[in-house]
Amino acid sequence: MINRTTRAFFGALAIVSVGATSAPALAQDGNAEARLRKIEAEVRALQRSVFPGSNGRFFQPEISGTAPAQPTAAAPTSTAVTDILARLDALESQIQSLTAQTESNANSLNEMETRLSALEVTRTAPAPSIDAAPSASQGNLSAMTGGASTPPPPPPPPAATGPSAQRLAAVQAIAKPQTDDAADDEYSYGFRLWEAGYYPEAQQQLALFVEKYPNHWRATYGRNLLGRAYLDGGKPAEAAPWFLRNYQSDKQGARAPDSLLYLAEAMIASQDTSRACIALAEFADTYPAIASGRLSSQYEANRGKVTCN
Template identity: 40%
Template sequence: MKSILLPALVTSLSASLLCAVPATAQNRNVDKRVERLEQEMRAVQRKVFPGGSSRFFEPDIRPDAAAPATTSTTTSAVSDLITRVDALERSLANLTGQVEQNDFRIKQIEDKMAAATTTAPDPLAAPSSGTAGTETLTAETSSTASAPDPERVTGVASIIMPETGDDGEDAYIYGYRLWAEKYYPEAQTQLKKAAADHPGHRRASFAKNLLGRAYLDDGKPALAAIALYENYQELPRGERAPDSLYFLSTALVQLNKKTEACQTLSELEDVYPSVATGRLSARVARGKGAADCN
């Protein structure tokens, strides 16, 4: 991106600088102006230093014709020359300032471009053998939220949080209801809040597991893998820790990491044998088929 934009910036800068120089200055021959200025300087020098050596001054004025110049003539010529040099210096200073300002603007644009082209994190890091995920799991970058849909806002507002007196239970059930109605982003927010606000509640394991499922249903398998692995790691005795390992294998299959998915299912069978052969037996069999486990 940078290589395409910079030539256009340079062209724009060149045009702006040309516009900054007066039209008369563009149409004059710089070499002729410098030559004329040097000739005038020589003339002034001859008047200030009459009879100077021809080694330094051209013999366009005869030595015998040279006469001491009056103070007023000398002062007038020098003043005129100083005025013209001052004008040239002011023009150069103005042009230099414009160049510096444009350089600064280009630097700002390049910095913004560099920030905009920062690459997103790599996909999920694979769990190591026999541990179902000792390596760090990298989150997917979330897409930019679109403007709220009035119909969606109304639908979410229609889902009421229960009030049973058990805040942990009510927080989880509200997240579950949002998920069941397929309001996945809202469910994710609520389930994260439920687990964070009630970490010691039995429903914390449920909330973290359902959070992973909400990410899966929302098409975000890398975020799902993070939430599910964290539930298994942080709450291994939680009621939904075995389920999180199963859904973690599902997320890994979606991320084209079938070998790691098989390792995760093996971990499930080793750590929770009774659940793997009982309540989750059908899911474990489907998971092995999806991951092409031997």
């Protein structure tokens, strides 16, 4: 028979056993509650980051089953799709710009090819003669003379019959200078032939000089004198291109004013009053001091031969 003391002992033992078995359960419940609260807090933080409201507080996302929230001013202004669309718009704009630039370059290239073709045609076309009549729009010396800036070739050698023995002897009697300046010797010999009145021989000699020494300081004298050799020999049409060439080659050359004035004389001799007046006008405009000084007598004499507007 179990006594009261024994029953009390077993009762206490049972209480201890129950307490021992319920303690882990209570601890587990506490841990689960803490974990649940932590997860809920992290979800709320995630929701605030992903679905922020106008005041920065959490509100239910559209997937929660509630009515979708109205967009607010703080809604995202750029997404991956809008970025792609913006980049596509920029690419289309660049392509359009490149296309327009390509078309413009193509047009410019076509125009350039057209001009080059026209230039080639012009270069291969025969040069007009100074005797061609000037158009109404030609008001300067270059337009007036057309292709006259290309002088004719030197005259051909004398015919088989040749000059007379007397003429040959007279020409041979004119000594050619022999100095340390070969170019100047060639010019001086041509000058002596011209001065003696042997114009065909002077033409050949001076043509040789200007062709061989185009950059010599005497070149301006040689071209001018070659024109005079033709003019004095009764060939104004052959003289005019040399006068023009000398003037255009170096307008500040020593004999450039003379050539322009002699060009007017060649036009007068050719009975071309219009071109003579143009040459005289350019002479007065380009060399006013010389027109009233060194060449004033020759200038006034030429003006008296023609009536210019």
